[in-house]
Amino acid sequence: MIGKLKCLCVGFLLLVASTTAVHGVSVSASVDRSSLTVNDTFEYKVVVQGASKSISIDPEFLREFHVIRQSTSQSYRMVNGTVSASHIKSFALRPRKVGEFTIPGAKVIVDQQTLQTEPIAVSVVEGSIAPSTPAASTQSSVEVKPQSSQASPDIFLLAQLSKNTAYVGEEVQYKLFLYRRVSRLNDLSYSLPDFGSVLSESLQRDTQTYRKSYGGKAYYVQEIDRRALFPYESGQLSIASSEAEITLGFYFNSQRIRSNTLELTILPVPEDSKPTDFSGLVGTYTLEKPVLESQAFVQGKPVAIKITVKGMGNLKQLSELTVKGDDDFKVYKSSVTDQITYIDQVQGERHFEYIIVPKKSGMMSLPQFMFSSFSPETKTYHVFRTQPIDVDIIASGEAVINDEKAGVGLSVLNEDLHYIVESFSLKQEARHFSEHVFAWVLGVLNGTFFLYVFGVFLDQKGYLQHVKQLIQRNPKQRALKSLNLLKGDVSSESFLSELQGVMYEFLGSVLKRSVQGVTQQELATKLSQSGVSESNIKDVKVFFDRCSFLAYSPKADVHSTSKELVEEAILLVKKVKKDV
Amino acid sequence: MIKKYLSLVVLMMVFSSTVFGSLMLNQAEQFYKDKKYDKALITYQHLLESSPKSVSLLYNIGNTYFKLNKVGYSIGYYRRALKWEPLNKDIRYNLTLARKGVVDSASVPNSIYQKVMGWVALISLNMSYYILMLSLFFVLLVFWCLQKKKFSREILMNVAVVSVVTCAMAFVLFFLTMNRYSQDYVVVIEKKASVYSGPSDVMALLFYVHEGHECKIVNTSGRWSEIELLNGFKGWIPTESLFSI
Numbered sequence: 001m002i003g004k005l006k007c008l009c010v011g012f013l014l015l016v017a018s019t020t021a022v023h024g025v026s027v028s029a030s031v032d033r034s035s036l037t038v039n040d041t042f043e044y045k046v047v048v049q050g051a052s053k054s055i056s057i058d059p060e061f062l063r064e065f066h067v068i069r070q071s072t073s074q075s076y077r078m079v080n081g082t083v084s085a086s087h088i089k090s091f092a093l094r095p096r097k098v099g100e101f102t103i104p105g106a107k108v109i110v111d112q113q114t115l116q117t118e119p120i121a122v123s124v125v126e127g128s129i130a131p132s133t134p135a136a137s138t139q140s141s142v143e144v145k146p147q148s149s150q151a152s153p154d155i156f157l158l159a160q161l162s163k164n165t166a167y168v169g170e171e172v173q174y175k176l177f178l179y180r181r182v183s184r185l186n187d188l189s190y191s192l193p194d195f196g197s198v199l200s201e202s203l204q205r206d207t208q209t210y211r212k213s214y215g216g217k218a219y220y221v222q223e224i225d226r227r228a229l230f231p232y233e234s235g236q237l238s239i240a241s242s243e244a245e246i247t248l249g250f251y252f253n254s255q256r257i258r259s260n261t262l263e264l265t266i267l268p269v270p271e272d273s274k275p276t277d278f279s280g281l282v283g284t285y286t287l288e289k290p291v292l293e294s295q296a297f298v299q300g301k302p303v304a305i306k307i308t309v310k311g312m313g314n315l316k317q318l319s320e321l322t323v324k325g326d327d328d329f330k331v332y333k334s335s336v337t338d339q340i341t342y343i344d345q346v347q348g349e350r351h352f353e354y355i356i357v358p359k360k361s362g363m364m365s366l367p368q369f370m371f372s373s374f375s376p377e378t379k380t381y382h383v384f385r386t387q388p389i390d391v392d393i394i395a396s397g398e399a400v401i402n403d404e405k406a407g408v409g410l411s412v413l414n415e416d417l418h419y420i421v422e423s424f425s426l427k428q429e430a431r432h433f434s435e436h437v438f439a440w441v442l443g444v445l446n447g448t449f450f451l452y453v454f455g456v457f458l459d460q461k462g463y464l465q466h467v468k469q470l471i472q473r474n475p476k477q478r479a480l481k482s483l484n485l486l487k488g489d490v491s492s493e494s495f496l497s498e499l500q501g502v503m504y505e506f507l508g509s510v511l512k513r514s515v516q517g518v519t520q521q522e523l524a525t526k527l528s529q530s531g532v533s534e535s536n537i538k539d540v541k542v543f544f545d546r547c548s549f550l551a552y553s554p555k556a557d558v559h560s561t562s563k564e565l566v567e568e569a570i571l572l573v574k575k576v577k578k579d580v
Numbered sequence: 581m582i583k584k585y586l587s588l589v590v591l592m593m594v595f596s597s598t599v600f601g602s603l604m605l606n607q608a609e610q611f612y613k614d615k616k617y618d619k620a621l622i623t624y625q626h627l628l629e630s631s632p633k634s635v636s637l638l639y640n641i642g643n644t645y646f647k648l649n650k651v652g653y654s655i656g657y658y659r660r661a662l663k664w665e666p667l668n669k670d671i672r673y674n675l676t677l678a679r680k681g682v683v684d685s686a687s688v689p690n691s692i693y694q695k696v697m698g699w700v701a702l703i704s705l706n707m708s709y710y711i712l713m714l715s716l717f718f719v720l721l722v723f724w725c726l727q728k729k730k731f732s733r734e735i736l737m738n739v740a741v742v743s744v745v746t747c748a749m750a751f752v753l754f755f756l757t758m759n760r761y762s763q764d765y766v767v768v769i770e771k772k773a774s775v776y777s778g779p780s781d782v783m784a785l786l787f788y789v790h791e792g793h794e795c796k797i798v799n800t801s802g803r804w805s806e807i808e809l810l811n812g813f814k815g816w817i818p819t820e821s822l823f824s825i
Binding site: 294295296298394416417418419420421422423424426427428429430431432433436439442443445446449450452453456457460 | 609631705723
């Protein structure tokens with residue numbers, strides 16, 4: 001029964017993979033054969049598509065087999081100018097014993113997520129070579145053809161290095177170009193060679209397709225990959241070919257082509273005058289001025305200092321700075337952050353943050369931070385160190401009210417004051433608002449406006465009328481008051497006119513209208529209508545007649561009769577008011 | 581004739597003092613450029629006697645003191661200048677820079693009141709007065725329009741409410757600013773000054789304050805002043821160790 005099943009397995013191309021996908025990342029596993037003898041070696045392959053970072057797989061799940069070797073490679077696919085990458089982890093396995101085995105799902109850690117492939121069944125028989133059939137990967141959409149070294153000369157890959165000789169740690173650029181005679185390109189997938197011990201960083205490629213003559217023929221040239229290589233072992237490095245699978249159009253078969261191989265001579269950095277703290281940093285670098293978190297130093301209180309190394313090359317090679325003159329300070333490495341760009345070349349900044357704690361108080365120099373690098377251009381070593389910074393450290397007991405508020409925000413050492421004001425007028429002095437005319441104008445304007453608005457408000461509400469009435473509520477008293485005043489000033493030339501004026505005003509307030517210029521007949525009628533008795537009206541008439549007589553008679557003795565007239569007027573006021 | 585001569589003499593005196601002041605200013609600027617800060621300071625101080633409220637002059641003196649490593653005076657002059665121009669970016673920047681050199685700074689409670697007072701500090705007394713006057717004028721205008729009954733009463737009533745609230749806020753702002761201006765703020769000018777529990781150096785030593793520390797005077801006794809720090813600490817210090825803002 002088991003044998004029949006085995007035959008069935010041999011008769012079919014067995015598809016034994018499944019896919020798990022999370023957030024655009026998919027994983028699949030496959031074996032190149034499912035039936036084998038105990039002496040055979042087979043390949044177990046895990047393919048991760050869409051992962052932006054490297055993957056990791058713990059091979060513990062393959063404990064039923066001997067892991068002969070394992071390797072990692074990357075494959076790239078370019079469709080319409082967009083490149084997608086696949087990470088492939090391959091294990092060469094040999095069975096330990098005969099039987100039916102199930103390889104458990106591989107746990108793949110991608111971008112801090114764990115994905116798992118489906119288990120795969122493998123049958124292992126004893127003795128001679130088991131009939132085997134290669135099993136195709138479910139992920140492979142392109143049939144694997146024999147390597148096409150006979151690919152059309154109208155299409156080829158060209159690999160180039162920016163230089164043929166470089167120092168250990170120096171950046172060398174690897175560029176891969178696709179040359180083709182036809183402009184159309186349907187599909188392209190390519191894989192780069194294994195660079196071995198050389199660190200490879202992906203750079204931004206030139207996305208333009210341009211025409212170029214090569215060997216007397218015109219080609220469309222497209223850069224498909226660019227890498228920055230940092231070799232770390234001296235000697236001769238052979239870079240294998242890159243491979244690509246290309247489909248030019250619907251009517252074309254896919255072609256597999258490979259690029260030329262390259263040779264790179266890697267020189268060791270010179271031993272002469274090599275600084276003791278040289279970390280292998282090769283390139284062009286500068287050291288920025290350190291930035292102190294605070295300029296106020298207190299004994300035992302930590303202060304952060306930031307040092308920035310800037311330049312072109314593999315900055316990550318510089319893991320830490322050498323500290324010198326730290327006897328009076330405790331120095332701790334706090335953090336390292338990078339701002340590195342991968343455009344034309346690897347360049348950027350590496351920020352080191354150290355914590356400095358002064359051990360004692362007094363005037364002291366901060367520890368110096370240094371590093372060294374080798375410049376391939378000048379073929380010399382450069383030693384960079386921070387400038388000495390003198391600080392006054394306060395004894396811890398003195399700064400009793402110090403707290404975290406002190407020195408909030410970073411103060412840069414090379415910060416300087418904003419410059420003084422030049423050529424200003426000394427007459428332009430600041431003045432209190434009370435010294436400004438405009439302020440007074442505004443104040444008076446507002447005051448007047450307020451009174452006006454308030455007055456209108458009172459008027460509209462009728463309060464103003466009441467006020468007026470309150471003021472004029474006793475015309476009798478006002479008249480009497482005026483007459484008494486006149487009594488003391490009878491010698492005045494205008495005595496008669498003032499006396500008549502007082503009486504007219506009194507009668508006007510009684511009648512609630514002006515009586516100036518009113519005839520005697522009219523006045524009598526109005527007074528009668530107001531309830532004044534006839535005898536009193538007659539007395540009023542007589543009084544005004546007497547005043548007129550005295551005013552116009554040339555022989556009249558005003559002085560002798562003036563007091564008498566005032567008394568008469570007072571009596572009249574009292575009588576009329578009594579009637580009203 | 582005498583009147584003519586007198587007016588001519590007065591004119592010449594005014595002209596010569598202006599020209600002389602301008603020349604001294606140029607000289608002080610040159611001293612500053614040549615990093616002869618002590619000479620620049622003397623010249624600026626001389627000019628300050630005739631123009632004590634010149635903001636630019638106060639600012640320049642603050643800069644000169646800073647260059648002479650006298651952070652206390654520097655902060656004092658910047659704050660004097662800031663009193664009249666609280667939004668001047670140069671003064672604010674340099675003041676911030678000068679404050680970084682201060683060894684100790686009292687903890688400030690980060691309450692809403694403190695934040696509000698921080699915003700209020702951005703407005704000068706003159707500015708708060710003009711804000712008050714303008715808001716008052718606007719309120720009166722709205723009430724006048726209401727009396728005239730020419731405009732939509734409903735809209736005007738809403739505007740009136742808003743304007744009255746604005747005016748009330750302007751009043752509060754004005755009085756807060758007045759209150760701030762009336763307080764005696766000082767800055768410590770000694771490198772390290774001892775603060776005692778009473779107006780004598782035989783009293784208990786409470787704590788030290790360092791140059792550039794800002795505080796306010798709450799009481800004086802002879803040549804001693806009682807200061808209150810922003811965190812509420814109080815103590816007595818010789819008045820000559822302080823520079824009035």
